[in-house]
Amino acid sequence: MIKERNTKQKTVILSAVRSAKIHPTAEQVHAMVLADMPNISLGTVYRNLNHMAELGQIRRISVTNSPDRFDGDLSPHHHICCSECGEFNDRFDLPYDKSLDTLAEKKTGYKITRHETVFYGLCKNCKKSIKN
Amino acid sequence: MIKERNTKQKTVILSAVRSAKIHPTAEQVHAMVLADMPNISLGTVYRNLNHMAELGQIRRISVTNSPDRFDGDLSPHHHICCSECGEFNDRFDLPYDKSLDTLAEKKTGYKITRHETVFYGLCKNCKKSIKN
DNA sequence: ATCGGTGCAAAGGTTTTGCAGGCGG
């Protein structure tokens, strides 16, 4: 059994992800915590973000054509991504259908823990400016 | 307006993705088409896969801790991924709820084209072998 | 004192890109 240590780095990284209104990339988290700890390294940020994601304290999200993003909001919710400018957020409210997990479990034999839905489309701005 | 050319490379790449039972990575697609075209380069495979994904002829899927995968099946369907071994497939049948797109459109002001759902969990094998 | 965590920098894996030549229309 590994005993885990509390370090200032872990504290500031976790609170940065939790307080972020955007879904920050590792690099963005690094920029945020540099204010509190000018010497913290990007490698440490990655190591801790990965660790926290494994412990289930935060969530890691993969998006095409973008570095991975991290989300401190653990409640089940959906995400939306603009195919044009890459804007990525969860500022909308749609039901999370937990029964889908049970259903998928029966169909596949997997032990399902969760599902993630990402909507793709054009955000308001890009919708306007494209018009082709 | 750019005029597009038909090349043997495009033909074999597209048919490789469409016929693949797995969701191949670019490298796997490359391996498949090498049988038909021993000199085709990985760069060309990437260029064409990207191009076809933009044209909507195939789909590109990002998964954490794995190279991107490509799917020649354009019908709306879900995917499932084993958090342990990375096995990735769509061999199960769940309803695709198109009304969610309309709903999300109203809530966000986006012009939504589609949504993608990925289930995460443990596949049959990993479920057995982990048992902790 | 122990041993997990950190900073640094190098390496790793994936994907993109510049260039010169090739080939489809």
Added chain:
DNA sequence: CCGCCTGCAAAACCTTTGCACCGAT
């Protein structure tokens, strides 16, 4: 022939990792 496409290789990009030191317990 024009100019898009290709092969090749280098570069870019994101992320992980080895190592020696640091610091929490």
